[in-house]
Amino acid sequence: MSDPSQTSTRTDSVPNSSAIESESSAVHRASGSDPKTLTNRSAASSTPSRNSFGYRRFSPRRIATICTNTLTELTRLKVFYFLLLFGLLLIAGSVFLARFSFQQEFQILKDVSLGAMSIFSSLLAIVATARLIPQDIEDRTIYSILAKPVPRFEYLLGRLGGALLLLAIAILAMSALFLTVLYVREHSVLNETARQMASAPAEQTNQALQAVRASGLNPDLVPVIAIIYIKACLLAALTLFVSTFATTNIFTVMVMVFVYFIGHLQGTAREYWLHEHGADWITRVFLAVVALLFPDLQAFNLVDDAALGHAIPLMIFGKIAALGMFYIAVYTAMAGAVFSAKEL
Amino acid sequence: MKRFLAVAIILLVFGAAKVPAEHALSLSQQRLRLTGAPLNLELRQQLGQLGFVAAFSGFRAVVADLLFIQAHVAWEETEWGRVLLLFRQATTLQPRSVLFWDMAAWHMGWNASVAAMNDPSQPRPALRVKTQREYLSIARDFLERGIQNNPDRPQLYESLGRLYKEKYNDHLRASEYFAQAARLPGAPSYDKRFAAYELSYCEGREAEAYEALRRLYDLGERERLPTLITRLKVLEEKLSVPPEQRIPETAKAQ
Numbered sequence: 001m002s003d004p005s006q007t008s009t010r011t012d013s014v015p016n017s018s019a020i021e022s023e024s025s026a027v028h029r030a031s032g033s034d035p036k037t038l039t040n041r042s043a044a045s046s047t048p049s050r051n052s053f054g055y056r057r058f059s060p061r062r063i064a065t066i067c068t069n070t071l072t073e074l075t076r077l078k079v080f081y082f083l084l085l086f087g088l089l090l091i092a093g094s095v096f097l098a099r100f101s102f103q104q105e106f107q108i109l110k111d112v113s114l115g116a117m118s119i120f121s122s123l124l125a126i127v128a129t130a131r132l133i134p135q136d137i138e139d140r141t142i143y144s145i146l147a148k149p150v151p152r153f154e155y156l157l158g159r160l161g162g163a164l165l166l167l168a169i170a171i172l173a174m175s176a177l178f179l180t181v182l183y184v185r186e187h188s189v190l191n192e193t194a195r196q197m198a199s200a201p202a203e204q205t206n207q208a209l210q211a212v213r214a215s216g217l218n219p220d221l222v223p224v225i226a227i228i229y230i231k232a233c234l235l236a237a238l239t240l241f242v243s244t245f246a247t248t249n250i251f252t253v254m255v256m257v258f259v260y261f262i263g264h265l266q267g268t269a270r271e272y273w274l275h276e277h278g279a280d281w282i283t284r285v286f287l288a289v290v291a292l293l294f295p296d297l298q299a300f301n302l303v304d305d306a307a308l309g310h311a312i313p314l315m316i317f318g319k320i321a322a323l324g325m326f327y328i329a330v331y332t333a334m335a336g337a338v339f340s341a342k343e344l
Numbered sequence: 345m346k347r348f349l350a351v352a353i354i355l356l357v358f359g360a361a362k363v364p365a366e367h368a369l370s371l372s373q374q375r376l377r378l379t380g381a382p383l384n385l386e387l388r389q390q391l392g393q394l395g396f397v398a399a400f401s402g403f404r405a406v407v408a409d410l411l412f413i414q415a416h417v418a419w420e421e422t423e424w425g426r427v428l429l430l431f432r433q434a435t436t437l438q439p440r441s442v443l444f445w446d447m448a449a450w451h452m453g454w455n456a457s458v459a460a461m462n463d464p465s466q467p468r469p470a471l472r473v474k475t476q477r478e479y480l481s482i483a484r485d486f487l488e489r490g491i492q493n494n495p496d497r498p499q500l501y502e503s504l505g506r507l508y509k510e511k512y513n514d515h516l517r518a519s520e521y522f523a524q525a526a527r528l529p530g531a532p533s534y535d536k537r538f539a540a541y542e543l544s545y546c547e548g549r550e551a552e553a554y555e556a557l558r559r560l561y562d563l564g565e566r567e568r569l570p571t572l573i574t575r576l577k578v579l580e581e582k583l584s585v586p587p588e589q590r591i592p593e594t595a596k597a598q
Contacts, residue, residue: 104412115405270366292359304438313376316373316378323366326365327362330358338351
């Protein structure tokens with residue numbers, strides 16, 4: 001028995017042909033030609049921005065079409081809803097985990113919620129992206145797409161863009177719930193504190209209320225959530241790269257799980273490799289390989305300190321975001337390089 | 345094959361380019377104490393394999409919170425050894441959490457130490473006192489290590505001051521820690537007063553304490569609290585301050 005959702009996914013896997021072909025129609029209309037005879041004059045119409053067939057070498061519109069289609073396809077996956085639901089349940093449930101003093105309660109709420117956002121967005125990034133290329137090959141939709149004037153790199157960018165949009169939706173949903181829960185708890189604690197301290201001097205009441213506000217909702221959480229998103233995007237880009245040479249979905253997921261764990265220890269391996277010169281050469285080569293090949297995922301882990309209310313300078317956020325973008329760009333470029341040579 | 349080799353080389357070249365950036369970022373994070381627990385065998389032994397893996401997969405804070413909740417449950421069941429073990433693990437994982445250090449010290453210094461003195465299973469008072477001292481020493485150790493990891497936060501200095509004041513009756517050290525807390529940003533306004541109060545109990549430091557209390561008194565009505573006035577009057581007597589220099593008799597004492 002086939003799963004209806006899977007069936008609908010497969011039929012939707014081929015991006016809207018009219019959208020992709022509309023550009024070619026526009027080219028034909030402009031030249032007043034029949035598309036079938038276009039190849040004969042291809043050489044004449046070739047310009048730096050167009051290929052020998054008269055199509056744009058790089059078209060954001062084509063990428064957007066594939067991206068939208070990928071997003072539609074991914075949002076119909078049950079795994080997306082399961083992961084999102086688990087994430088949302090964990091965030092909502094963290095309120096009931098334990099009742100301590102307000103500082104302890106807020107710290108636990110933030111730790112658990114941001115931790116849930118981090119793990120579920122990472123899982124979603126890996127699981128959703130790992131299936132994109134193998135599934136398209138299995139369903140043979142990739143042949144329909146690449147038979148149209150869609151360069152392989154655009155196909156990859158569109159696929160990755162769809163996965164990143166999905167991650168953005170998941171992070172936004174989890175953030176909205178987390179911030180709402182925190183806001184509601186903070187106001188409830190503020191009211192409780194104000195009531196308890198009604199007879200205390202105004203200075204003491206203000207200090208107590210200030211302490212509650214400092215432990216609760218603060219703007220520092222926004223960059224932390226952004227970093228969680230960038231980490232998930234980096235994992236998605238790396239997963240896409242692995243899936244360009246992997247043959248099955250499960251292989252990609254397994255490789256990425258290992259990468260995830262090694263990535264969190266890469267910093268330790270790198271520092272040991274850079275500073276510990278007493279180790280034997282086998283150890284040093286091993287550490288060098290780990291340091292050079294794997295991303296430093298621990299650098300993106302600001303959740304622990306943000307939950308404690310420690311001020312993290314925007315400069316640090318900026319550096320981490322820039323490093324994340326750099327990783328994403330390089331992994332996507334390498335995915336493009338491998339995929340362009342892949343025999344389909 | 346050639347393409348895969350090319351990709352491997354690109355990966356290594358990319359690695360060589362990214363390592364300095366990662367190292368610089370890591371140094372910036374270390375300077376700001378954002379790097380968390382160091383990876384070593386002691387931590388591995390403390391946490392067990394699963395906890396260790398979880399802690400280094402980006403869930404250090406969550407694992408520490410779970411240990412903290414377990415410690416809370418162990419406290420409710422008055423399993424002091426377990427409370428100590430769990431707090432050691434939680435503080436090792438989250439050394440920047442002032443709350444964990446403070447709670448660990450409070451449980452050891454105020455709960456476990458009192459329970460040790462009232463332990464019906466220990467008939468010898470000397471051994472009860474010995475156990476109590478051990479718990480107090482553990483509480484002090486938690487606070488001192490907490491301060492080493494969070495030198496910029498006033499709460500732990502304040503807690504150490506309170507421990508010296510209430511458990512060791514060491515007013516001089518209590519005063520020093522309250523004064524250190526008062527100097528840090530975000531310290532509550534009472535830390536300055538507490539430092540002066542504690543100094544007023546120290547033999548030979550009365551003049552200094554009187555000056556500190558008087559300075560606070562002169563700040564205005566907000567600082568003229570009953571304890572401050574009482575301590576000032578005690579010191580005026582002790583130091584034989586001339587009547588014209590004393591605070592008015594109408595000032596409310598506790």
